[in-house]
Amino acid sequence: MLNKLKPAFWDHEDAAAGHYRRLFDFRSLWFQAVALTTFVVLLPLIFITIAEYTVTRKAAEDEILLRTSRFVSNTRRTVAFFLEERRFALEFIVRDNRYDAVSDPERLAVILDNLKRGLGGFSDLGVIDASGRQQTYVGPHNLEGKDYSGQDWFREVMEKGYYISDVFMGYRQTPHLVIAVRHNLPGDRFYVLRASVDLERFKRLLSQLEILGGGSAIIINREGILQTPCDQCGKSALEKVPFSVPEFAPHTRVLEESVAGETLVIGYAYLIDTPFILVAIKDKEALMQPWYHTRRQIIGFLGLSVFFILAVVVGMATYLVNNIYMADRRRVMALHEVEYSNKMASIGRMAAGVAHEINNPLQIIYEKAGLIKDFFTFKPEYKDDPRLLELVGSILTSVERCGAITKRVLSFARHQESALEPVRIKRILGDVLGFVDKEAAYRSITVTLDVDDDIPDFLSDRGKLQQIFLNLTNNAFSFIMEGGALTVKAERKNKRWVAVSFADTGPGIPAKNLERVFEPFFTTRSTKGGTGLGLSITYHLVQELGGKIKAESELGKGSTFIVTLPLDPGKKEA
């Protein structure tokens, strides 16, 4: 699987390492392309995402603070109003009723009843004279005659004119608070009206206030004692809050505090003229949920973008580097081809030179031997020595053979320059196969040449044809075992094409290699000196002649290379 995905250049080893300097290191080229593009593309994206992240987070937090702050100030107004309402009610009572009226238990009971009905939340009322003794009391307990003169609240009410107590349990074992107002009587006398306010009303009031994010509003006193139960922190009234008491501030303030691993947003406001602090507690995590949702979207989007960008970057880099690789392969191939044909040309020239040089002395040997033979034939004194005649005959035959070889070499060398001329396929094939006559004989390879008679002479490049046929013959010979056979057949396919096939009895080519045999540098004989270029060059030569070449093979039986050539090179197939 991974191997299939692997681009061709990945494991590239230059087949011509050493000969041609490598222009590119494809793998590092690929890495560079991927790294650079990724960096340039992803950096701004990540930067923008971080900025966006920070901005939205800040906005979300600000929003929370703002909302908490607004909530606290609204609630403070409500709570302050609740307390003031009750204080003013008491003020109203003491101003509206004369002392003897309020100190009348019956009248006071009526007032308490009215208060309960009208405002609610009151549970008892008491009138205390200047000496601190409770003169009259209406309510569930019998507190008449109780002396409050030594108590702090009494002192405070004497000084300030009113008093609001902390929440306490008192005799009734239910949390409540006390509101007291002082009323001055003529002549430095005064009395105090004291009322207990039931906390139920207070609690209901707070719980009625809608709190977003599962938070809660509570009231604490300045020592941090809960005045109302706190569901959020799981504590009931009169217990200590789990966080420190926030410092005094004249206005609403919001701060964050981490309690038991959770971050709480605490908004608070001091209720002026009371011992109370209104506190709104919210779980920051819960409040941040909408933002977390946004954050997930941002991160998800980033992840997706990064994935796609990487995929595109890798894809593009692979595609481009692969193309460069292909181009480079073609370049190296072209270099090889040039080198190869140069080599062929110089071998040809050298062979021609050698043949020329040898030819002249051969002529001399030939004529001399001929003369000797003539002597035996014409001069009576030498006649009738069959043994000498035979020797001379043998010399002549050998020279004729040498002559045939030099002629062939010269005819090959002569056709190095490319030009279209009428060619007779039978003659070219004969010439080419003549080169391997001896090798075939040594290795007991049967070479058969079968050329149809109806093949006309046609215009082609003799030199290229010779090279094509010689390459195919040599290729076949390198695979044929001793005692094998090479069958060369030329037949006319139709009016326009002639097919020349080279069938050997070699080991055959596996199907997976069959389509690669014409690829440059593909060889199974690299250890035996194959360059992997022969068939590829043959392929190009055939193409140059407007022909086609294909390979067929059956494992164990042999391979057949078929060259199809146009009879009229001008009419190339579209």
Next chain:
Amino acid sequence: MDQNIKVLLVDDEEEFVKTLSERIQMRDLGSNVAYNGEQALKVVNDEVPDVMILDLKMPGIDGMEVLKRVKKAYPQVQVIMLTGHGSEKDEKEARKLGAYDYLQKPADIDTIVQTIRKAYKKKIEKPIMAATFAEAGEFDTAKDIMDRDD
């Protein structure tokens, strides 16, 4: 009659040409040798041969040039090219210049001798034909035959 055929062999390989000359003589043909172009032209001027056997590649005046000059001066001389390294192009050119035949080295002695005889026959046939036409009064045809450069 054959003894009367005068053959001139031109080749820069002295050993080759001498031996070939000897062999030709053994086959009852008269032969003379020249080892280069200048010498060949001189010999032709001294004694016009019937048939010339000419190598193509020679130092100095080469075979093609000799052929050109001989054919110009003595169109009736039949020239047989005998070369070891001639191309088809050379052959074409030689034939155009009026060479009777073009042989590749090594050529069999019998082939050479046969070609010489045929060439000679052609050479002597021409005037006979022309004479025949002339006797018949067709002088234009006779002239054509003599001028024909084949």
